[in-house]
Amino acid sequence: DAKTTQPPSMDCAEGRAANLPCNHSTISGNEYVYWYRQIHSQGPQYIIHGLKNNETNEMASLIITEDRKSSTLILPHATLRDTAVYYCIVMGYGQNFVFGPGTRLSVLP
């Protein structure tokens, strides 16, 4: 079973920030939080990952709470092309990814 819980769907207005939450209350100290997204009929695309500290790259920002039991993926200026299913995955060294159902983000014009 997936170690994370995400809302099944979210809407976001184009140009606004999309904030996607993820709960991982049973995360272990050596487990990372990974985010991927899957656009229809394509393979998942890596977005970002982190352990404790907040992370930012050209695609998104990842905010991890101090107790590491939850995190938020932020797409600062959502576009129509960001419409996808977003997966939050918790994984430690040597473990395999377990995909949950993810959050279906719809960016609306």
Added chain:
Amino acid sequence: GAVVSQHPSRVICKSGTSVKIECRSLDFQATTMFWYRQFPKQSLMLMATSNEGSKATYEQGVEKDKFLINHASLTLSTLTVTSAHPEDSSFYICSARGREETQYFGPGTRLLVL
């Protein structure tokens, strides 16, 4: 990010035939490759894990004699669906992992068995 390719992108075959899908890491050496299957409106399910030069490890419920995996080099893994049946029709996705734990996914192969 790293690039992983799959070939073919889609294939239609007759029931009882075998189909081979290739997965290549184009700009890094993949010590481990993974094969997933995704049915419509469902999430990805891991089928097997393969390390270069060794036998693949299959997840529970995945028939190793039906889904043959070969990981002959650090940049190539193949999945052969033997004696395919209509229930094997699915979206097959590979991923590759190098020194880091991050997996990079291929674009997927859509298999339709008639």
